[in-house]
Amino acid sequence: MCLDSQLQELQLIQHSLLPGESFSFALPPEDSRIWSSLLHSFNTSTATTLSSLPNPVPQVKFQVKTTDARIFFEVQFPERYPEDSDVDTAQVPFISVNGEGISRDEHYRWRAFVQEKSAEVQGDDFPIYQLLCMHLLPKLHEDGYSVDTAGTMDIIEQQCTNRLPETADYHALLTSHHLVSPTKRRSLQRWSSELSISGFAKVGYPGVIYAQGTQENIQEFVANVKSMQWLALRVRFVEPIDLANDEHHQGWTEFQKVGEVVEEMKRRGRDKYITEMGIGSSALQ
Template identity: 30%
Template sequence: MVSSSVASPLLTLRYASLDDVAQDLDMVIQSCSEGEWAWDGASESEREGWQQFVQDPTSMPRSKVAGLAGKLQVAKGFSLSFALLSQSQDDGKEQKATVDVSAPTLSPEEAAKIKTALQIRSKEWQQDGIESLFLFDLLTTTQTLVADLPDQSQAETLDKASSEARPSKPSQAAPKHIELSRALFWSHHLKAPSKLKDFNNWCPELGIWGIVRVGYPGYLCFEGETSAVDEMVRRVKGLQWHAIQLRVQTAWNWTGEQWQHKESGRRSPMEQALLSCALAKGHPDNAFADKGGEGKVRTGCQMIENLGELVTRLKECGLAEDEIETVLGIHISG
């Protein structure tokens, strides 16, 4: 699926077909704000042709797609470059593309750390059910990594959400409990890049964990502080859907006595409560949370394409089998 080495390029992506390449690029481009994506080193006619390919991969001869390249600005002074390689001589269907990082404003240590993290993430794709949306996953991973850099304002997102969720306290006394809840949706389908972009933005904004299955049907799983989850439910219902159902919604009270963690003394009650959530277990955005109790807890949205991978993921989170069956609408054997 992917190979990497210390030499340039950073990563070589392996797509099953040109359709997968087009779908991945379409997801990325539609998730970008104006000016964040640019076709690289192309004439006007090439740019128009490549854009047409992304929207309809059958509309372009294969010979005109080779050489396709673009650059994605993730943050100021930080970008990902993408280049589709020429078709191999065996005329197989597999398509290769390269990805590299440009970070002239970062220190060599910071740039190396992000590159290593992206290489590690690429090795997790098969386990996490990422079958084709490679560049889109690298984009969301990089956004999380960039948010951890010292001078990034995004790093304050969860702190803001957590402080808004906490009750006002005239003294230093910790709250006796925090109400948490989980909401699980079924939808007829989930393919629109605009919706995926919303969930990628809303989960860290609201300070909740998200796991989303992309495809037919679509599934949306959210967990966190109750008022934040309620707000997510409101936003989800406010989007345009062919059909959507809130199939599971449950709430409970978290208290410090109910959850013991080796770093709990160094974290706020809200962070402890978020770490106790079922969806936090094994969540890719929770990767750095336990580093000596110093790393900030950062929530986010995990995208999964394969239904079987979603079932496995929810089981690993510890959700009850009847809860999983209720949201999926299928019987789980074994």
């Protein structure tokens, strides 16, 4: 059924959002209520009384935004998407680029980018999920966040280097849109061993990397991670920490769920570093 496929794709989009990214319906109140009910029932595997819904169900329109960009995306699924999208251009989702203070040239460049990436994901099982979460949202973070943040992080790291001895202990937290590549996972394990770093990686969606060790080794570890290709990689912090009485700083672990990350950071007495950034909120559980 088209409705089931649409709900499954909406669920994938919702569950793949990182902290600072949001999903909302862009519909009249009654239509938003209908789709919210459908999606909630689909997410929780509870039955929905279809007889109480209008026939046909109104077309869904939704927005995906980030807190660090002026631009956001609005998507509308046609009634028979994705069933007829391969043969009927009228059933291809409509994607608009919106935002305040966008110049004509900027809008043109984004529309061209959307068209280019739309062609790349054509034929995928969930093309709008692929387009939004693998291309458009990471591009927003790159344009609206990463450049400034990278410069700020370099300044912070330099300040810390100037006032602390080289033997100081450090820890670092990084997040990415996802961490699924076996090559990257093996590299993280190898670097942790070579640099005597402890910590963990949360694989899947989103990716979370936490590491602790000496200042010099942590900085080299972070530089190694940043040198690889990532979607929406964010260095949350690189800062000093007291490991003198820390009995947990040994070994490298992998986790599959965000909840496991929260529990591990609680065990280390450092859960505030996770929860204050929105990692581990109910939206990601």
